[in-house]
Amino acid sequence: MFSHKARWLIPLTFIAGSQAHAELQAPDISLTVDAYHKSDNTALGGRVEDLGLSHTELALRQQFGSLAMGKLTxxxxxxxxETDFSIEEAYLQTLALPAGLTLRGGRFLSDIGYLNGQHPHADSFTERPLMYRAFLGGHYYDDGVGLSVVMPTDLYWRVSAEAFDGEELGEFESDSTIGTWALSTTLGGDISDSQSWQAGVSYLRNRMLGHAEEEHDDHDHHDHHDEHEDDHHGHSHGAEYAGEHLYMADLVWKWAPRGNNRDQQLTLSAEYMRVTDLNEYASSDDYHEGWYGSAVYRFAPEWSLGVRQGRVKLKLGHGDHFHDGELEETTAMLAWNPTHTQTLRLQYTHQDAVQDWDDTFAGADNAVTLQYIISFGAHDAHSF
Known part of the structure; x- marks a missing residue:
């Protein structure tokens, strides 16, 4: 029997065995370095103050003829x-299934939401929105299988179903083979030569939560609070605020003169999340929710500026009841891209603990971040 730690190796073993007959080309290798300096810590994780490296990636991509491709990140x-190393992607994906189908197996980023499926270095801001950090640990990847289909319609329409073991969503203990599963659908199209849009809805089912509740029953409130306080100032891999059901909706609109987005582009995006069935004591009125809206304007080929407003409303568990918590974050950034593979970004972040309980958001602060990203080698095209 394979151990959990070895599961992400299965697709690579499958590649070596089942695709040995395919004509192999040299693999594409890329390195993306994300260096930064942040003036202060902020609430709900994100980057740690002072100098650091954040999400620096070494990726290998191999195509096996016209049938499949594999990727390791x-x-x-x-x-x-701290210094942390992880395997974020290790999967095999089909390229030639009929009827617009794509099958993927191994460790990969879930298709839920708008931002989750893209790597953080492709973002327009130095950190993911509050709700991503609170409910998905920044971005959610896991070991599993996924099947997607692009429908034969005039509009772009993609439907995706995924099943994961759930170990990467949080520190839950479960013997379930399928710890989480997800459904998502995305629609998109052009309004004119200069405008395009995309909208999506997603659902993530967390089957691991019941086991976590049993563990939390053995801890008092102070232990719970101390753990969250540590997470708020450091790096977190999983959801800090979880429930059995996560619902998501996203909407993106882009404008570029005559479709030429190299010289000028305006991007408006917004997402919403709601997390329900928090624990055995939660009623229908007890749920987490969050949203953000952002505007990013490329006003010259090498320059862009953006603003983002976001908020999370949380139900903070204390025994058999909840206290309200609410955190707001406002972000402004200016980015310079001297080349296609480099970004120098200056960002200001302001946080406001609108409603706090027992210093849950004691880390809320203002911060200035200077970020430098540089990529070497071939890398995947950015999504819409």
Whole structure:
């Protein structure tokens, strides 16, 4: 029997065996370095203050004829508190199934939401929105299988179903083969030569939560609070605030003169999340929710600026009841891209603990972040 730690190796073993007959080309190798300096810590994780490396990726991509491709992505993060290494992607994906079908197996980023499926270095801001950090640990990847289909319609319409073991969503203990599963659908199209749009809805079922509740029953409130306080100032891999059901909706609109987005482009995007069935004591009125809206304007080929407003409303568990918590974050950034593979970004973040309980958001602060990203080698095209 394979151990859990070895599961992400299965697709690579399958590649070596079942695709040995395919004509192999040299693999595409890329390195993306994300270096930064942050003036202060902020609430709900994100980057740690001072100098650091955040989500620095070494990726290998291999195509096996016209049938399949495989990808391996190793990630390193380092700051004054810790250095962390992880395997974020290790999967095999089909390229030639009929009827617009694509099958993927191994470790990969879930298709839920708008931002989750893209790597953080492709983002327009130095950190993911509050709700991503609170409910998905920044971005959710896991070991599993996924099947998607692009429908034969005039509009772009993609439907995806995924099943994961759930180990990467949080520190849950479960013997379930399928710990989480997800459904998502995305629609998109052109309004004119200069405008395009995309909208999606997603659902993530967390079957691991019941086991976590049993563990939390053995801890008092102070232990729970101390754990969250540590997470708020450091790096977190999983959801800090979880429930059995996560619902998501996203909407994106882009404008570029005559479709030429190299010289000028305006992107408006917004997402919403709601997390329900928090624990055995939660009623229908007890749920987490969050949203953000952002505007990013490329006003010259090498320059862009953006603003983002976001908020999370949380139900903070205390025994058999809940206290309200609410955190707001406002972000402004200016980015310079001297080349296609480099980004220098200056960002200001302001946080406001609108409603707090027992210093849950004691880390809320203002921060200035200077970020430098540089990529070497071939890399995947960015999504819409």
């Amino acid at each position: 190793a990630v390193a993060e380092s700051n004054k508190e």
